[in-house]
Amino acid sequence: MKRGHDIRPSAWYALPLILFFGCFAVLPLGLVGYLSFTDYDPLLSPVFNGTDNWQRLLDDEEAWDALRRTIFVAVGSWLLQTPLALLIGVWAAGQQRNRALLSALFFLPLLLSTAAVALLWNRFVDFNFGVTPSLPLVGDVNFLGDQELVLYTVVWVIAWQYVPFHTLLYQGAARAIPKVLYEAATMDGASRVQQFFRVTLPQLRYTMVTSTIMILVGSLTTFDTVLILTNGGPGTASRIAPLHMYITGFRGFEAGYASTIAVLLVVLGALLSFAVVRLTGYRSMSSQQEGL
Amino acid sequence: MRGMVRNRRLSRVVAGLTGIGLAAALAACGGDSGASDGTVRLWALEDGIVNEVQQASIDRFNEGDRDAEVELQTYGNDPYKERLRTALGSGNPPDIFFNWGGGNLKEYVDAGEVRDLSGLFEDNPDFRDSFIPSVLEVATLDGTAYGVPMRGTQPVVLYYNKAVFEDAGVEPPQTWDDLLSLVETFSGEGITPIALAGTQAWTELMWIEYILDRLAGPEVFQAIRDGDASAWGDPAMVEALTMLRELIDAGGFGDAFQSVDYDAGGASAILARGDAAMHLMGTWEYTNQLSESPEFVEGGDLGWVPFPTIEGGSGDPSNVVGNPANMYSISADSGNAEVGEDYLLEQMASEEYVDELIEIGDVPVVVGIEDKLAETANAEHATWVYDLVLNAQSFQLSWDQDLPSDQATRMLEQLTAVFLGDQTPEGVRRGDVRSVAGRHPIG
Known part of the structure; x- marks a missing residue:
């Protein structure tokens, strides 16, 4: 009897995963990579055109503007979502009165589809028919029609949709923090605030990394919310890179060039998550609970 | 031990089944079976x-x-x-x-x-x-x-709210100058002169299509369509865009058109409520108003006229654009x-x-369906549209449908930039939108 064989599952067990991943991730990625070097109108066959698309990308200011907007959305989403999700998550992990009811309410947006969320906010802030024009303070603000403001609106709506999800991550992680740490901290005379910064926050470090990667990489692929909320407008003021890719590919039918933008986004997404993992020491996975 | 073996065997069966399922799914996503001959x-x-x-x-x-x-x-x-x-x-x-x-x-x-x-x-x-x-x-x-x-x-015509016009004591525009003076009148009364669904670029397109046609006839655009991208810099095109810019600057579309939507009924509702006086739209607007604001149409407040003529323009005033x-x-x-x-x-x-x-x-x-149209419930509108089209010297298809898709998307980008003030009439040909958008020569 080969002992190792009994303990470790056969490599065949990975087959479904490999097949699935290969068919729905690697294969399409390879095809997109190929198409990025072609002139491809879905009506005709792809024609290899060398690096034409890539040169066009270098000169395409709209693409770079779209990328800048994407980075704005990514950074803005992180800055807005992380503190909100962290605070609500830690709160929801506690044992307060009404916690269950309020948590359920907080998680409500998680149950709505992206399209529903985008439509809801689109109607809510509509400058002619929405609710905000009749509210004090924000009555004169055209949230979707002001070129300077529209990206902030986008960041807000994305946050509204995804904060509950990240809250869930933090809530789970906060519950897993051993109670003895807080007991010890209390013995040492740490206040609630000090406990949060000295115990909770360090213990949530890896959760924060996970959540950060999800927010940053997610921003590189978000487009349905923006498509429905603003359609990239006014003008192109909220046309983020994935939307630019979609419009190029499915309205202008330049699928080759759209693939080039897609490849750029894939590379950026990979680099970004790699960088976050590296900078935060996530890979070493060193224990945060030594001595327990 | 026996249990483990059985478990492993079970897992293998499950894995195998999953694999088969996946393979089947792959084969299924491989392609439509196509049309059978029947x-x-x-x-x-x-x-x-x-x-x-x-x-x-x-x-x-x-x-x-x-x-x-x-x-x-x-x-x-x-x-x-x-x-x-x-x-x-x-x-x-x-x-x-x-x-x-x-x-x-x-x-x-x-x-x-x-x-x-x-x-x-x-x-x-x-x-x-x-x-x-x-x-x-x-x-x-x-x-x-x-x-x-x-x-x-479905030609594009100028719809207007008769009640709003009567309150202001004015008549629907016949010329471009009429239109500009109406803009002044309505702006002064706090009414948006023209409803425009600015989130959807094709609604803005109707304006430049008509202005250019009235100014110089359908030939300038047809040159572009037939492959001469330099016609975007044609003096008539620049003049048409400049006139459009003047209309925007004069407050013709109010100051919130960028967030008004057509599909969700925004622009149509603004007209029906009397918050706007006019609305340039395809004739589907009539059916739209009939279902969304029946009291507005049935009360006889929805009016329609052909697009105004432009003094000195060489385009035939009978020309229409649309579908x-x-x-x-x-x-x-x-x-x-x-x-x-x-x-x-x-x-x-x-x-x-x-x-x-x-x-x-x-x-x-x-x-030969005049009589049939005259008998319908919406006879007034239907016969008017029918005659308009029948008598039109030229019926220009909407530009975004008449251009190849890639050019059409870039044209719409340029046009929204003009409406937002990020692009100048002269710059449209070069495609060098300032600040917000990027550079896309349309041709």
Whole structure:
């Protein structure tokens, strides 16, 4: 009897995963990579055109503007979502009165589809028919029609949709923090605030990394919310890179060039998550609970 | 131990089954089984009331003894364009497909995907002559016919709120100067002079289409469409864009048009509520208002006039822009092309089909239906639209349908930039939008 064989599952067990991943991730990625070097109108066959698309990308200011907007959305989403999700998550992990009811309410947006969320906010802030024009303070603000403001609106709506999800991550992680740490901290005379910064926050470090990667990489692929909320407008003021890719590919039918933008986004997404993992020491996975 | 073995075996079975399931799923996603010979697949846009009319004509046709039965499949607007293009390109096309004619159809024709229907029209002169000639032109490319009109005509006209005009004691505009002075009048009263659904660039496009046509006739745009991108810098084009810019700067569209939407009913509701005085829109606006604000239409407050003339302009004031008609074309690879042709020949100009179109508020592009239109509930609007189209010297298809898709998307980007003040009339040709957008020469 080969002992190792009994303990470790056969490599065949990975087959479904490999097949699935290969068919729905690697294969399409390879095809997109190929198409990025072609002139491809879905009506005709792809024609290899060398690096034409890539040169066009270098000169395409709209693409770079779209990328800048994407980075704005990514950074803005992180800055807005992380503190909100962290605070609500830690709160929801506690044992307060009404916690269950309020948590359920907080998680409500998680149950709505992206399209529903985008439509809801689109109607809510509509400058002619929405609710905000009749509210004090924000009555004169055209949230979707002001070129300077529209990206902030986008960041807000994305946050509204995804904060509950990240809250869930933090809530789970906060519950897993051993109670003895807080007991010890209390013995040492740490206040609630000090406990949060000295115990909770360090213990949530890896959760924060996970959540950060999800927010940053997610921003590189978000487009349905923006498509429905603003359609990239006014003008192109909220046309983020994935939307630019979609419009190029499915309205202008330049699928080759759209693939080039897609490849750029894939590379950026990979680099970004790699960088976050590296900078935060996530890979070493060193224990945060030594001595327990 | 036995339990473990059994577990492992079970896991293997599960893994195997999952694998088989995946393989099956892959095979399934590999491709449509394609049309069987007994079916003529007809693809069209999803549109509840129109689909009923289409289905009724199909049912009538299928009652006869045929080699194949027609089957209707419908899709939403954007998905339809994507799907049709891919289907035509991948050699698995529908037999009959809905389209807008013009440059949009030309792309498919150039790719060799559309059947030449000249024979159908030549062999059946009565059938050909039953359609308004200028409308047939939309699907005729280099003298070859590729499409049969399948829906009513939808020119763009200037709708206005009669009550708002009466309160201000003014008349609807006949000239561009009238329009500018009306803008001043209404602005002074705190009413948005012209409703504009600025989130959707095609609504802005209607303005430049008409201004250019009134200024210089349809030729300038046709030069662009035929491949001369330098015509974007034509003096008439620059002048037209400058006039449009003046209208925007004068507050013609108010200051919140960038966030008004058409599909969700925003612009139409603003007009019906009397918050705006005018609205330039395709004639589907009438049907729209009728269903969304019936009291506004039935109370007689919805008025309509042709687009104003421009002093000194060389374009014929009878010219119209918009959608001359939607078309059915047959794909070149269709296995049932003859049955498809029979269907179009038998049904598209048939009395039943035309009657049903009129009933749902359409204005069919068939000749000699004045009396029928005059009997309908919406006779006033329908006969007016019919005469407008019948008497039009030229009927220019909407530019975004008449240009290849990639040029059309860039043109719309440039145009929204002009409306937002990020692009100058001279800059449109160069495509160098300041600050917000990027650089895209349109041609």
